[in-house]
Amino acid sequence: MKRLLFLLCLLLSPLTFSEDIKDIIKSLKISEGKSDTIVISDVFYAKDYSLTFRPNKFLNIKYDAAKMLLIISAKKNFPKYTLLDFTLGGKEYSIPIESKSEGLKLIEHKFIYTPTSTDKTVSLVGSFNNWNSSANPMTLNGKDYETTLNLEPGSYVYKFIVDGKEVLDPLSPERAPTGFENLHVYNKLVYANEHRWTHAEKG
Numbered sequence: 001m002k003r004l005l006f007l008l009c010l011l012l013s014p015l016t017f018s019e020d021i022k023d024i025i026k027s028l029k030i031s032e033g034k035s036d037t038i039v040i041s042d043v044f045y046a047k048d049y050s051l052t053f054r055p056n057k058f059l060n061i062k063y064d065a066a067k068m069l070l071i072i073s074a075k076k077n078f079p080k081y082t083l084l085d086f087t088l089g090g091k092e093y094s095i096p097i098e099s100k101s102e103g104l105k106l107i108e109h110k111f112i113y114t115p116t117s118t119d120k121t122v123s124l125v126g127s128f129n130n131w132n133s134s135a136n137p138m139t140l141n142g143k144d145y146e147t148t149l150n151l152e153p154g155s156y157v158y159k160f161i162v163d164g165k166e167v168l169d170p171l172s173p174e175r176a177p178t179g180f181e182n183l184h185v186y187n188k189l190v191y192a193n194e195h196r197w198t199h200a201e202k203g
Contacts, residue, residue: 021046021088027096028072028084028130035060035073042131043070043095046088054085059097074099106150112171113138113145113160124149126158133161 025044030036040049049068053061058078062071072084083094113122122138122145129135138145138160160167
């Protein structure tokens with residue numbers, strides 16, 4: 001039942017479009033016993049981030065509104081899925097929280113971005129790093145920027161951040177629409193068990 005509630009919230013969250021939050025609210029993955037520091041503006045866009053978080057019996061939460069940093073960790077009784085509720089401008093919202101799986105065989109994947117002559121910095125953001133733009137900077141290798149991640153089997157959405165701007169991966173034919181008339185369309189990377197479905201890498 002809790003998983004069904006989580007999935008429903010995840011599916012419906014792209015439809016939340018109000019005068020306060022002008023973006024989808026992305027889900028987060030956390031590990032039990034480990035603290036994650038998340039830039040809240042990477043989770044959703046709003047003009048104001050004066051959020052008030054409600055207590056959650058499964059989570060340790062600390063929010064620094066001035067720095068827009070959410071520090072979160074799962075308690076020992078974390079049930080795999082929960083919703084982190086908060087208010088903004090008198091309205092209520094929820095961030096879907098999921099526990100990272102332990103013991104799964106990870107799949108290695110290389111992300112590649114070919115820059116223009118003027119691109120200087122490139123990083124990778126997505127559902128695998130809680131949309132943290134500083135978590136996975138990409139390194140210039142010859143003519144391409146590259147980074148390699150070990151990911152759990154599953155589906156992921158991601159973008160490149162190029163000189164501070166969001167850029168779609170031109171190598172990936174997969175798209176994950178959000179329901180906002182393609183306002184925030186993310187690339188989609190899909191894995192199924194040990195068989196990798198992904199974009200064709202340059203060779």
